[in-house]
Amino acid sequence: MLKKIIFAILGIVIVFAGVTLYFTMSAKTKQPKAQQQNFKIDEDKAIKNLSTAVTFKTISQEKEKDINYEYFKEFQQFLKDTYPEIYKQLEYKEINDYSMIFKWSGKDSSKKPIGLTSHYDVVPVAKGTEVKWQEDAFSGAVDEKYIWGRGTLDDKVGVIGTLEAVDYLLKEGFVPPQDLYLFFGHDEENGGDAGAAEITKYFKNNMIQFEYIMDEGGAIVNNMVPGVEDPVGVIGVAEKGSATIMLSVEGSGGHSSQPKNKTTIGRLSAAIAALEEQQFTASIAGPTKELFEYTAPEMSFGYKYVFENQWLFKPIIKKILLGKPATAAVTRTTIAPTIFKAGDKGNILPEFAEAQINIRVMPGDTFNSLKKQVNAIIDDKHVKVTITGNEASAVSSSTSRGFKMIQQAAINTNDQTIIAPYIMIGASDSKHYSKISDDAYRFLPIEMEDDGLERMHGTNERVEKVAYMKAIQFYIDLMKQ
Structure with missing residues (x-):
């Protein structure tokens, strides 16, 4: 019985290794061959x-x-x-x-x-x-x-x-x-x-x-x-939207010698801290997914193995990307508190406090969906939330004639470069x-x-x-x- 279990486990391991290695080794490049040009420019x-x-x-x-x-x-x-x-x-x-x-x-x-x-x-x-x-x-x-x-x-x-x-x-x-x-x-x-x-x-x-x-x-x-040693040229097929979340709290003021347990500043600070702690949902989709579809075949083996098997390693990939601000920004709508206004005298509790948060909006995120996430994260009915600005642009094709022309021209003039779409x-x-x-x-x-x-x-x-x-x-x- 034990032998059967061991053989079954080995069989699963062999199948697993075979499938993941197949996906890794069968990945085909999405890079066209460079065509040498000779333009005699002054x-x-x-x-x-x-x-x-x-x-x-x-x-x-x-x-x-x-x-x-x-x-x-x-x-x-x-x-x-x-x-x-x-x-x-x-x-x-x-x-x-x-x-x-x-x-x-x-x-x-x-x-x-x-x-x-x-x-x-x-x-x-x-x-x-x-x-x-x-x-x-x-x-x-x-x-x-x-x-x-x-x-x-x-x-x-x-x-x-x-x-x-x-x-x-x-x-x-x-x-x-x-x-x-x-x-x-x-x-x-x-x-x-x-x-x-x-x-x-x-x-x-x-x-x-x-x-x-x-x-x-x-x-x-x-x-x-x-995992990519060569320079990577990225063609933006979309751009994130730029918007502002305004958080505001109204409450009773009074003398600072008799503060309530939750002041307007305290509520607002807690709301911002909650947003920074939880952040918006991250995902590897759209232009970000395409970026790795174009670059994964060019990666060193270890990274290639992981990125060509996203179905298995997506949590690991997401953790890698969220580890740096630059790569985290291509996986989610970002939160950046920029302005905080409250109070004008050192011994008076402010009746009103507001904060401004700049967000860069991913394709697929709407102001309605983001507002719902913000309210759920803050979980305080006393904090009023409004969002204004621009949502993300439409996503352009990475298989069109135009994209291929730009990619070809880029590789023709920088032949050791990998060209890929991105957000x-x-x-x-x-x-x-x-x-x-x-x-x-x-x-x-x-x-x-x-x-x-x-x-x-x-x-x-x-x-x-x-x-x-x-x-x-x-x-x-x-x-x-």
Whole structure:
């Protein structure tokens, strides 16, 4: 009898090992083969043009009255002077004075057009950090390795990289197979309401629907996915929504010498502590699931074994991802308390207290479902909950022609890179443009330094010259497809 039990257990182990190893070893790559391209770009000219573009202080200040739009006009004139053939051969239109649309007529205008978009406004330099910059933030300084300054990553590099590619192709006599639009917003850093939103209205009014649009977003990053040694380039097929949860409590005040057991501040603090302790439900679904479907076949064996058998190891995978803020953010709607207001005198109990919590909303989560979760977690009827803002964008296809074109161009110019879809945790102008396109993709074709993402809105923003030149090659390759 004992032998039968042992053999039965061994049989189960063998079957289990066989099934899991089969799933591991039979995983097929989702990466196309690189096709070598040879575009002879004038590197000195391209670097000079980005360097000069950085010197225009096109800063989106928080208050409209503080924005100096003279710099925006000067930047527009710089583009006209630098790329005369583009203005001569493409149709040009300004939207709301400072945003720009170019139409490049293709061979077959009956097909849905393609849109390539970037923005040229930049964030200000944080006060007190100016002395920490190795080069002035608006110098456009160039050394042996880098181009320095605001916009070299976010996102004048996208504007100039695209225009350099178009200028190159025009001189080759190239005509795109379908209409190609370039549009550049001027207020993305402030939400895009005057730029991208108005550009969207223009296309809607003219009944123009795009096959796909590519905006800034994911980039090529090292050490992003566990078990993958090569850089991973991530294409945002969706972006999380940005919303605000307001928690408020009203109660009786009085002198601080006779406090009740639960004050307004105490109730509100307990509510926030409960939310931070429990968090919203995490799941490996949608774009996050697709990210690992694309990267798992490229992982080292141990990680590959785990990620190719999600049906078995999902709890372990979830624990790994929740271990770091960056990976936790792609599995759930996040909670970030940012503002707390209560009281105005040291010896008086406040009658009213409120807190503001910024949440980044995952696709599939609605404000109604989130509000129910918040009330259940807090479990205090005295705490009033309201949610306002934007829910997540629609999820674009990772099997469409557009996605495959972007993936192919990225691999052609960065042949040791793994390209995969993902959920973008920040916001971009695509939240507007997705309304006029079958699919919206978010990808900046730049291989980042290890701390590149921190530099984007931080100190010492810069781009490697090699990475910038590869970005131009990417845009040429994409347009030629």
